[in-house]
Amino acid sequence: MSPRDPNPPTRAPRRTKDDVVDAALRLLDGVGLPDLSMRRLADGLGVQPSALYWHVASKQELLAAVSGRILAPVVLRPGDPADLAGAAVTLGHRLHDRLLAHRDGAEVVSSSLALGLAPSPVHDALGDSAAARVIADAVTHYVVGFTFHEQQRRSADAWGAAAPAVSLTAASVEGTDDDGFAAALGLIAAGIARSADGVAVARGA
């Protein structure tokens, strides 16, 4: 065991920032955002709470990294529509899917985006022309907001079955949310197709 031994004596296992973000994402899925505390996270990693602050500067920065993980697959891929409207709709659905893939995903991403701590994947994918920015804004805020609402409804239904409200009016139990989601996204797409470049809108008081 020379000082340069490539296999030094096994020391206590140490963590990397990636490990911490991994653990945070799994804890999020396990207990939800309200119960995702730095102390619980440290517990799961077998570490003191203060140790986390060697890896991340704050809880907000950690949640931004978690958001980055959630959003990573929201990109344009070969074979995707080349026109702005088509690409925007594709990205919108992909974003929706990713947010639903993790408990409270929309809420986590919503605040990270608002704080400017996570890059917006739709903006990144569509480029930074003026028209693209407007479209990315509309799609991103609509999808995140809709999914946030959707996820709260689901967890409320799951916890207490406090009267399924007026869900009788819906024909299909599972298809309803997705249909409403797709319809409004189509609305935005129709707006993109119609307004092309110049958008005129009357300012209502």
Added chain:
Amino acid sequence: MSPRDPNPPTRAPRRTKDDVVDAALRLLDGVGLPDLSMRRLADGLGVQPSALYWHVASKQELLAAVSGRILAPVVLRPGDPADLAGAAVTLGHRLHDRLLAHRDGAEVVSSSLALGLAPSPVHDALGDSAAARVIADAVTHYVVGFTFHEQQRRSADAWGAAAPAVSLTAASVEGTDDDGFAAALGLIAAGIARSADGVAVARGA
């Protein structure tokens, strides 16, 4: 001073739920959502923290009541456009204005709406036809999300002047946000006008 004296001896001033909500809204404007605690609120009212729980069941219920106050003026008024697209745009601008009128207004309203604890004024104003619901969803989520982002940007700029980013690309310093906002809202309006009733949208993987 009979037992039925209409002007009984002045007792210690007591609070109503309205007083508590008023104080919460003023405290929100003063210190922002992260520092709006039940203890601070109780302090301002000259009361023990536990006393608040006689008036409200939880902090979330209190914030929902605050949201209700913020959103109260978001209604259709005589003289407003009668068509769905025009009414939706008018309500969108009115909602935007109300959210900006209070510190962290968009964040407070965003979670109250997601939790279903505050009624959505755009949905209420547009009625509950299938088309109206889709439009109300698009407008509400877009406006709340955009304004949430906008308010975080503003308070970040205000606190630390940590590099105004790429704001040089914008011609007018103050008009920029509003222009982007109106453009995307116009996009949605154009979608409403175009899709009329039947919306066809291709589901991108």
Added chain:
DNA sequence: ACCTGAACACCGTTCAAGT
């Protein structure tokens, strides 16, 4: 009807010190 006092079970974050 409205509130106090005291407690329960927690938080995020900092920082000197250890290895």
Added chain:
DNA sequence: ACCTGAACACCGTTCAAGT
């Protein structure tokens, strides 16, 4: 480089008891 130990300054909420 990575973590411990201990503390600081807080939280939301409950509940018996007071007036």
